[in-house]
Ligand SMILES: *[C@@H]1O[C@H](CO)[C@@H](O)[C@H](O)[C@H]1NC(C)=O
């Protein structure tokens with residue numbers, strides 16, 4: 394009698410531990426793969442990953458928000474159940490216990506998708522995992538840059554806006570100058586404009602900066618605006634702004650020398666000019682000169698009296714020609 398009891402107890406302990414072990418070990422790693430962004434009208438593949446660790450599946454259910462729209466129960470007939478909710482159309486032939494395919498997604502299909510997996514008896518243990526999907530309406534046009542002039546002088550102020558019209562959500566806009574990201578202080582962020590008519594948004598970003606000589610490469614400044622929407626849309630628009638060279642004035646100051654005969658070493662506020670003589674020496678003969686339309690003065694130098702004379706002759710020839 395005692396012995397039978399003992400065996401019974403032992404059996405129950407065994408049963409309990411096995412149930413416990415099952416609850417802990419079965420159904421591991423439930424997670425979903427849901428596209429973050431899908432173009433309106435496209436199909437979307439949603440995957441529910443799970444590992445039953447040898448147990449039987451009772452059911453897989455998919456919810457959008459709290460509404461169930463898909464159920465898969467292998468022991469029931471039919472195994473697949475579909476509940477109608479707005480903006481969700483299941484392609485049955487491309488859906489099963491782990492994958493579902495949504496056809497022709499619409500803006501209302503955006504939301505949180507959850508997959509709930511339940512293990513068969515005796516545990517009926519359930520796990521759930523969720524992720525968000527956003528259905529995107531892409532802009533019909535590239536971003537547009539407005540407000541620029543064709544030509545700018547050094548130290549002119551550039552002001553422009555870039556607009557990406559009517560998308561959902563609003564595009565992310567970024568500026569670049571000569572393909573390099575711009576100083577954040579140049580950028581003016583504006584709130585996206587909502588169009589109630591279409592429920593779409595227009596993104597606007599401004600830029601404002603004062604040009605310096607390093608903005609122009611071969612006399613051109615490439616201003617580019619890039620519009621992106623998650624990882625499914627990328628378009629850019631570029632404007633080439635030309636450097637307007639200062640006019641040559643007939644004053645005593647040898648502007649032409651600065652323009653044509655001296656190497657310019659980049660120092661932000663106070664450029665220094667050098668000329669190198671035939672022997673590669675920096676010349677010690679320095680002259681003050683004035684750059685047009687600027688308040689600062691810089692040092693310039695001449696390699697030789699001969700070069701100076703040649704330069705002056707060139708200016709004279711130029712003046713006569715004009
Ligand atoms: C479920 O469907 C997907 C895609 O249609 C397929 O790759 C996968 O093998 C299917 N899974 C099973 C268990 O049949």
Ligand SMILES: *[C@@H]1O[C@H](CO)[C@@H](O)[C@H](O)[C@H]1NC(C)=O
Pocket residue numbers: 539540552553554583597599
């Ligand atoms: C840029 O857009 C803002 C806001 O819409 C507007 O106030 C500003 O005048 C625009 N600037 C230019 C240069 O078009």
Ligand SMILES: *[C@@H]1O[C@H](CO)[C@@H](O)[C@H](O)[C@H]1NC(C)=O
Pocket residue numbers: 562563564565621622623624
């Ligand atoms: C815009 O950029 C932010 C920051 O990188 C990102 O979190 C957001 O998802 C982006 N939005 C779109 C519509 O691409």
